[in-house]
Amino acid sequence: MKKLNQVKSSNMLNNEMTLEQINQFLASKAQHIQTAFKNRDYLSANQQLLELIQVVPSHQNVLCDLAITEMRLENYQVAYDYLQQAIQYHPHAVEINTYDAMSEVCYFLNDRKKQKHYGRLANQAKKDAVQHEKN
Numbered sequence: 001m002k003k004l005n006q007v008k009s010s011n012m013l014n015n016e017m018t019l020e021q022i023n024q025f026l027a028s029k030a031q032h033i034q035t036a037f038k039n040r041d042y043l044s045a046n047q048q049l050l051e052l053i054q055v056v057p058s059h060q061n062v063l064c065d066l067a068i069t070e071m072r073l074e075n076y077q078v079a080y081d082y083l084q085q086a087i088q089y090h091p092h093a094v095e096i097n098t099y100d101a102m103s104e105v106c107y108f109l110n111d112r113k114k115q116k117h118y119g120r121l122a123n124q125a126k127k128d129a130v131q132h133e134k135n
Helices: 019-038 042-055 060-072 076-089 096-108 112-131
Strands: none
Touching: 019 042, 042 060, 060 076, 060 096, 076 096, 096 112
16 A cells, blocks of 8 residues: 655755746646546546645645545545545635545445545535525
């Protein structure tokens, strides 16, 4: 089983990069990840996200996307661990997708109690999100 945050990249950021170079690096990673997801190439997306998580280790969306790739690769406990990190880093601002992914991974881990708990949190977050929208 893979350890969390184990991958180092030769393309990693360094202290001598300009802001423009950093933005180009992040944009390039995002494009590769988006393309990999679109092609259902979860291994490639996972590899790109493992590099990106080295740069932004507490970014909730990156942790959630990484968890989703791990789920698709059937590494359910690793996925759960990434989602736990996302929730721990952002306890008062958990994204709907994080709750949805947590409910899904709990299904695969056969933890029905947690599956229902996170499913309810996802549903409540969705209700809260649309409550503020104008008709």
